[in-house]
Amino acid sequence: MPAKLTRTSLADESAKEIRKMILNGTLKPGDRVNEVHIAKQLQVSRGPIREALLMLQNEGLVTHEVNKGTAVSILSTQDAYEIYTFRALLEAEAVQLGMANMKDEHLTMLELIIKKFKYALDTSDMEGIVSCDIEFHRVIVSMCNHSRLIQAHNQLDSQVGAMFLTISNQVPMRVNRVVEIHQLLLDVLKSKDIERISSELRLHYLLALKQLESKGR
Numbered sequence: 001m002p003a004k005l006t007r008t009s010l011a012d013e014s015a016k017e018i019r020k021m022i023l024n025g026t027l028k029p030g031d032r033v034n035e036v037h038i039a040k041q042l043q044v045s046r047g048p049i050r051e052a053l054l055m056l057q058n059e060g061l062v063t064h065e066v067n068k069g070t071a072v073s074i075l076s077t078q079d080a081y082e083i084y085t086f087r088a089l090l091e092a093e094a095v096q097l098g099m100a101n102m103k104d105e106h107l108t109m110l111e112l113i114i115k116k117f118k119y120a121l122d123t124s125d126m127e128g129i130v131s132c133d134i135e136f137h138r139v140i141v142s143m144c145n146h147s148r149l150i151q152a153h154n155q156l157d158s159q160v161g162a163m164f165l166t167i168s169n170q171v172p173m174r175v176n177r178v179v180e181i182h183q184l185l186l187d188v189l190k191s192k193d194i195e196r197i198s199s200e201l202r203l204h205y206l207l208a209l210k211q212l213e214s215k216g217r
Helices: 010-023 035-042 046-059 077-101 104-122 126-142 147-154 157-170 172-176 178-191 194-216
Strands: 062-065 069-072
Touching: 010 035, 010 046, 010 126, 010 157, 035 046, 046 062, 046 157, 077 126, 077 147, 077 157, 077 194, 104 126, 104 178, 126 147, 126 157, 126 178, 157 172, 157 194, 172 178, 178 194
Parallel strands: none
Antiparallel strands: 062 069
């Protein structure tokens, strides 16, 4: 059970906890989010929970319908297409802008994330795998030093995390290859070949989309 919240922004902390429940599968796509139950679990009033759900609604993680309440979003094939193609565009552009800024420390960070990936996979820690995936791509984008591009990329993190869980349920083979897939990206990054890296990043997301679409038929 999550620890009692003590920080100043109860809404932010509540959003963090509910987001975690969604990304670790405690709350599954389509599940109703019971404000009373969540408030009791987090030991806060319903006010911060309502504010937290509005934040998550803006992130695309939950939806709200009048007379029906709030539920965890069910991401469609179109959602996957939009999330992944936009993510690929941002990352390819980040590489174009930031390759000259890549240092050994960036590669070292990515190598450490690969190790964390492997541990999370070996221990079946899906939340850890999602966290590593987000962290890995954040390092790549951070090299561009373009604050608005980085912000746009970060705003997709929660939806990418939710999409990753969808893939883990529908295409478990891809999750089992997550270390191999990201090691390939790291190896290509080491080449410093901008066109090759951009192409590989686009392919990274395109393959995920194709695998999802094949399972949806």
